[in-house]
Amino acid sequence: MSDATHQSQAEPSWLSRNKLAVAPWIFLIPALIFFAIYVVIPIFESLWLSLYEWNGLYDADGNSTATWVGFQNYVKLWDDPNFWTSLRNNIAWLILYMLAVPLGLFIALFLNQTVTGMRFYKSMFFFPFVISQVVVGLIFGWFYNPDFGVVGTVWKAIFCEETTNILGNVTFTCSRPAPDILSSPEWATYGIIAAGLWPQIAYCMILYLTGLNNVASDQIEAARLDGAKGWKMLWYVVVPQLKPATFIAIVVTVIGALRSFDMIAIMTQGGPFGSTNVLSHYMYEVAISEYGERYGYGSSVATVLFGIMLIFISYFLWQMYQEEKGGR
Amino acid sequence: MFLNVKTAVAAIALSAMAGSAFARDLVINFDDLNPGPKQGFEDAVELFKSENPDINVIVNINDREAHKTAIRNFLTADAPDVTSWYPGNRMAPFVDAGLFQPVDDVWADNGFNEDLAAIKATMSRDGKIWGVPYSYYQWGIYYRKDIFDILELEEPGTWDELLAACGKMKENGVTPFTIGTKFLWTAAGVFDYINLRTNGYDVHNALTAGEIKYTDPRIRATFANWETLINECGFVDNHASMSWQDAIAPFANGDAAMYVMGNFSVDGYKNAGLTEDQIDFMPFPTIDAAIPPAEEAPADAFFIPTNAKNVEDAKKFLAFVARPDVQTQWNKTIGQLPINSKADISDDKFIQEGFALLNAATGLAQFYDRDAPAAMAKAGMEGFQEFMLDTSKVDAILERLDTVQEEVYK
Structure with missing residues (x-):
């Protein structure tokens, strides 16, 4: 025993010599294992699966029934009008979702003042972000409903008159039919995006509110002494100081737009006839839903979505890396 | 010492085997949690238990939608001895993957080839029979009898009579048909019927x-x-x-007079406040008198997974569910039709009419989304919905469906 201590004193073990280098890895191991199991390995599995045709079933002995088809799934994607509709909708989401950033900023500026009850107003504005996306989808689904929703009720008040039908029950006859936003192939996507913007604006707002706390008041004062006010003050003094908040707001909005799924699943299930699908929902539809069962094809859709996300995510990571280098 | 251990192990193994042989577990997975169907199933299981006291029946009842997902796993991972599922193309993926086992012997031993003849083709694939059905129900037109009476309309028997009746309804401010196509399959019901009446069962x-x-x-x-x-x-x-439930509202309010639907919807009308005198049932009118009548009659059935542990008792249960007295009682409870031709039906008027309708039919379709493979059904039903919203797109829709068809059936 004493001999061993003596020896280690004379010649420190490998572990104690490299303590500083090894310690972070030891702490990282649990996270790395989970990250590998739940993120990294599934990514490669999904890439691999996209080269197969598979209905998701194993035979009685537990062997997969998949057959190798190479890149055929991707060839099929190219000719699949539903895929292009989904991609177009994804782009619409991406562009229109960006509105959440400036709108969030303006609400944050508006709320960044000291008035009695401000905390209450802030929490009211933040509310849609706290409730589940599913609930938001349901609420907007009812809101748009042409029969009993707000849209329908307002429309009835303007264009319809109350009559009685053949059985003497109350009914409405309208000079023009109420707009059925979620069943219209042209408008349904925009209807869903509008619903999605509501919580997203709240999210951006909270990011900007925290950012506004860190705006240096001496710079504002200096700018004020120099005669800056209104838009100029905002654009040249406040917004540049909010750059970190803006960066995060854009990142979460881009990613939120690309992985929009819940709202679509709740409000239209991709309908009418697939016109509100986005890639993530289309993937679900062809692979996992009741009428899907094409796991290989679904994986190829997922791969395309992954590729698109990868472009954005690598850009953001690179940007953050540059930022950190500059900061040092 | 060594010998002792060996005998002990053998004794334990023997007793374990004996134990399992005496217990005879029979695991049944069922897929409907709605009160009526659940009651019907549980009553049948109770009867089966009392007739077979030596079998230990274990029942798992799941929600219908959850079952559709779960079955894809449990057939391989942890197979029950009997599971409920749908015939037609819905069973095809499992049959093709070798996950169900054929039950031709159950049919032959119990005379089902005669008693269940109408459904035999639907239960077959690759020349073998894969399951035993316990219930089905008719589709057709449910209509507001009171509106028909006010407008002095008779049940239209032919296409021209239907169009004439519609004209009269529209003159009086009644929308002829209600439907909710959000979940697509309702449109397939209308398509199927017009197709069956225009071209017949073989074309379907x-x-x-x-x-x-x-x-x-x-x-x-x-x-x-x-x-x-x-x-x-x-x-x-x-x-x-x-949804189809939402579409009941204009029907119940009297804004719309007819609904192409399955018999399960009767409950919905009654819950919406309609009485039996206000609603009635009629077959979908004839379009071409030369076409022999065929109807939509989706069936529910039981299957034995390949990995079932207790096949012998599973077959006993399958023989049991198709017995005339069992089907009579079960279908009375759930308000549907027994498939066994020797079974009796309840005196509910919709069931009576449905029974007459299906007995006169020369063919029974399972419904578009059960007869066609999943990917085709999805594309087809989206096409039907699109067509209903804008009929001028018919050419583009049909060509697109041809492309999907080529892809799906290759």
Whole structure:
């Protein structure tokens, strides 16, 4: 025993010599294992699966029934009008979702003042972000409903008159039919995006509110002494100081737009006839839903979505890396 | 010492085997949690238990939608001895993957080949029979009898009579048909019926089996008739944003007079406040008198997974569920029709009419989304919905369906 201590004193073990280098890895191991199991390995599995045709079933002995088809799934994607509709909708989401950033900023500026009850107003504005996306989808689904929703009720008040039908029950006859936003192939996507913007604006707002706390008041004062006010003050003094908040707001909005799924699943299930699908929902539809069962094809859709996300995510990571280098 | 251990192990193994042989577990997975169907199933299981006291029946009842997902796992991972599922093309993926086992012997031993003859083709694939059905129900037109009486209309028996009746309804401010196509399959019911009446059962099967194209003149004729129905009769506005339950509202309010639906919807009408005197049932009118009548009658059935542990008792249960007295009682509880031709039916008027209708039918279709493979059914039903919203797109829709068809059935 004493001999061993003596020896280690004379010649420190490998572990104690490299303590500083090894310690972070030891702490990282649990996270790395989970990250590998739940993120990294599934990514490669999904890439691999996209080269197969598979209905998701194993035979009685537990062997997969998949057959190798190479890149055929991707060839099929190219000719699949539903895929292009989904991609177009994804782009619409991406562009229109960006509105959440400036709108969030303006609400944050508006709320960044000291008035009695401000905390209450802030929490009211933040509310849609706290409730589940599913609930938001349901609420907007009812809101748009042409029969009993707000849209329908307002429309009835303007264009319809109350009559009685053949059985003497109350009914409405309208000079023009109420707009059925979620069943219209042209408008349904925009209807869903509008619903999605509501919580997203709240999210951006909270990011900007925290950012506004860190705006240096001496710079504002200096700018004020120099005669800056209104838009100029905002654009040249406040917004540049909010750059970190803006960066995060854009990142979460881009990613939120690309992985929009819940709202679509709740409000239209991709309908009418697939016109509100986005890639993530289309993937679900062809692979996992009741009428899907094409796991290989679904994986190829997922791969395309992954590729698109990868472009954005690598850009953001690179940007953050540059930022950190500059900061040092 | 060594010998002792060996005998002990052998004794334990023997007793374990003996134990399992005496217990005879029979695991049954069922897929309906709604009060009626659950009651019907549980009553049947109770009867089975009392007739077979030596079998230990274990029942798992799941929600219908959850079951559709779960079955894909449990057939491989942890197979029950009996599971409920749907016949027609819905069973095809499992049959093809070798996950169900054929039950031809159950049919032969119990005389089902005669008693269940009407459904035999639907239960078969690759020349073998894969399950035993316990219930089915009819589709047709449910209509507001009180509105028909006010307008002095009779049940239209032919296409022209239907169009004439629609004209009279529209003159009086009644929308002829209600429907909710949000979940697509309701539109397939209308398509199936117009197709069955325009071209007959064989064309329905050939289409869902991928043997004829959607641009075939016969299918075009179906769509032309559908267009006539949309223009001269018409469906409620906003149908694409309604579920089938939502679509009951205009029907219950008297804004719409007819509904192409399955018999399970009767409960919905009654819950919406309609009485039996206000609603009635009629078969979908004839379009071409030369076409023999065929009806939609989706069936529910039981299957034995390949990995079932207790096949012998599973077969006993399958033979049990198709017995006339069991089917009579079960279907009385759930308000559907027994398939066994020797079974009796309840005196509910919709069941009576449905029974007469299906007995006169020369063919029973399972419904578009059960007869066609999943990917085709999805694309097809989206096409039907699109067509109902804008009939002028028919050519583009049919050509797209041809492309999907080529892909799905290759």
